[in-house]
Amino acid sequence: MNETNTSPWAAQTGGRRPRVAVVGGGFAGINAAMELGKLAVDVTLIDRRNHHTFQPLLYQVALAVLSPAQIAQPIRGILKNFNNTQVLMDEVTGIDSSEHELQLASGTTIQYDYLILATGATHSYFGHEEWAKSAPGLKSIEDALEIRRRVLLAFELAERHMLEHGWHPPLNFVVIGGGPTGVELAGAISDIARLYLRHDFRKIQPSEARVLLVEGSPRVLATFPEDLSEKALKQLKDIGVEVWNNKQVTEVGPGYVKVGDERVEAAVILWAAGVAASPLGRMLGAPVSKRGTVIVDRFLNPTDMPEVFVCGDLAYFEQDGHPVPGVAQPAMQMGRHAARMIAADLAGKPRTGFRYFDKGDMATIGRLAAVAKIEWPFKAHWGGFMAWITWSVIHIYFLIGFRNRLQLFWSWTWTFFTFTDSARLITGDQRLPGWEDATHGSAHDPENPVPGQIPGVEPVGMAAAEARQRR
Ligand SMILES: Cc1cc2nc3c(=O)[nH]c(=O)nc-3n(C[C@H](O)[C@H](O)[C@H](O)COP(=O)(O)OP(=O)(O)OC[C@H]3O[C@@H](n4cnc5c(N)ncnc54)[C@H](O)[C@@H]3O)c2cc1C
Incomplete structure (x- = not known):
């Protein structure tokens, strides 16, 4: 592998192998890391979880069709064959982009020559x-x-x-x-x-x-x-x-x-x-969109930060006048592109612009x-x-x-x-928000029916005795 940094954007490493920090082990981060695994660089992938989640099938875990392990894989396992890659389970809490340094929740700091930021998005309740x-x-x-x-x-x-x-x-x-x-x-x-x-x-x-x-x-x-x-x-x-x-x-x-x-x-x-971008986008100190996504140029770099690539749901990237959607394919393609641009730097070749190759979109509506x-x-x-x-x-x-x-x-x-789902398990708390309030009605008062009461069904158990007494 040619390690000379003749590209105008190449990180200055003083002759040692460039250190690449990848934050996020989602679609973008994992794809970037798998591509970086083939290069003469030292990679640290940081994710606050130990697993990569295949989010498109999360709803099937939520509705008991699948078990969690069927749609999630340990990140360490996915990247185990890449000897240049260190996986860290930790949360990035701060970015000092002038010092090229990440602060982690554990107190550790990580220095980087290149940063691939791919921490995705989170829920937005529109201020509520x-x-x-x-x-x-x-x-x-x-x-x-x-x-x-x-x-x-x-x-x-x-x-x-x-x-x-x-x-x-x-x-x-x-x-x-x-x-x-x-x-x-x-x-x-x-x-x-x-x-x-x-x-x-x-x-x-x-x-x-x-x-x-x-x-x-x-x-x-x-x-x-x-x-x-x-x-x-x-x-x-x-x-x-x-x-x-x-x-x-x-x-x-x-x-x-x-x-x-x-x-x-x-x-x-x-x-x-609603979704909002991961808060790390704002910590970078680069211009962001209203939703907090980092505005990137055609190389996926934020303004004036050629050593930083922002990928996936955290990136705001326009193509042909439209923002590229926050779905899995662009995230995967961006992750791979960022790694390839680092490879181009190492080879002294010019960077090329990212172009999203849209293969289509799908949604399922039940069985x-x-x-x-x-x-x-x-x-x-x-x-x-x-x-x-x-x-x-x-x-x-x-x-x-x-x-x-x-x-x-x-x-x-x-x-x-x-017609059976395989993961129908209830674990944890056995209460539902609002259930107690909903059950405080008098089911057996015909003058005051309770919503949800099933007509013609006689009360049974304690309630039946109570109802008989009241009659
Ligand atoms: C329920 C659901 C269904 C979806 N269905 C589809 C679908 O059918 N088709 C489709 O194309 N797309 C779908 N998407 C969208 C798709 O999953 C996302 O576009 C894609 O996951 C974005 O990839 P990413 O790598 O940018 O972020 P993510 O995959 O979200 O990964 C971000 C990673 O960053 C980590 N992270 C976040 N903050 C920190 C931090 N501070 N420190 C360390 N680690 C951090 C997270 O733990 C996570 O592993 C769905 C999304 C959801 C939520």
Whole structure:
């Protein structure tokens, strides 16, 4: 490998091997590190988690179809064959870009000649961070497990309450945000309620659960072509999801959502409405967009920082007058491009501009339904079963690790034919926000019916005795 730094941007290393710090082991960071592993550089990859998460399948962990280990891989394991790469599990808390230094939560500092910053995005509650407690978002394995806990617990608590009191609060599931994640979550909850749980309860009817998807803009999947939004809407309706378009959520609290002025009681509320860039973007000291993404030039460098590359969801990169979307493909391509530009520096070659190669976009809508906008190798818009097959094959292909691919294929085949999900476990707290308030009604007062009371069902247990006394 030629180590002479004749490129005008090459980091000044005084003859030693350049030190490259990669922050973030997501799609961008892992792809950068795998490319850097082939170069004569010393790489340190820092991530606050020990694993890389395949976020497009997180909703399947949240809805009990898959287990966490099926969609996550230890970063150390992924990079174990690259001897020039050190993996550190730590959180970057500060960046001194003039000193080329990273501060880590553990107190350690890391010096770099090149920095690849790829810390992605986080949830945004549009200034209402207090809503997060009542309406968790989906970004990490921890989030997925919390959502799984809440969704499954809602059915369990309803069964228990039905047994004891003869009624249960409404099994309403409200998903806020009609982008791909919201659509996938709503579709998957509907699948659970209608298909996977239908024979498992004795007192409640899971299929009577109401799944509501609230979207502020006129259509779901607003970043997809209009015909695919319409197909998605139809497919959602076919599986019983109620879609409220053009509706703004004005308040979220324990067990309820206010949509405009209307209050909707909810056993579970999920947030899929907004993302904000990782706070590290602002720490760099370079110009950022309104959302906090770092504005990068055609080489993926922030202004006046040729030794820094910002990639993936954290980067604001415009191509043909439009920002490149915050999805997995651009993140992977940016990560690889940044590493290749470092290779170009080492070889004394000029850097080349990044160009996003768009192969298309997809979203699934429950079992057997999806929409797909194919851009390569041919252009097409698909909806329904064909789109779902395409989605499934592509997700198996892009998952890291042969074992995971095999397990994913097996889990989906099993779920497909048996109508059972394999990871239906509730762990942790056995309470739901707002559930206690929702159950403080008098189910047995015919003058004052409780929402969610199932007509014709007599109270049983303690409540029945109480009801008889009151009569
Ligand atoms: C639920 C969900 C579903 C999605 N579905 C799709 C889909 O179907 N198709 C698609 O193309 N895209 C999808 N996306 C988007 C896609 O996952 C992202 O665009 C992609 O993950 C961005 O990659 P990234 O490397 O920029 O960031 P990420 O993959 O988010 O990785 C960022 C990494 O940085 C680490 N990190 C963050 N802050 C720090 C810190 N301070 N110190 C150390 N480490 C840190 C994190 O732990 C993480 O590992 C989905 C996203 C979500 C959340």
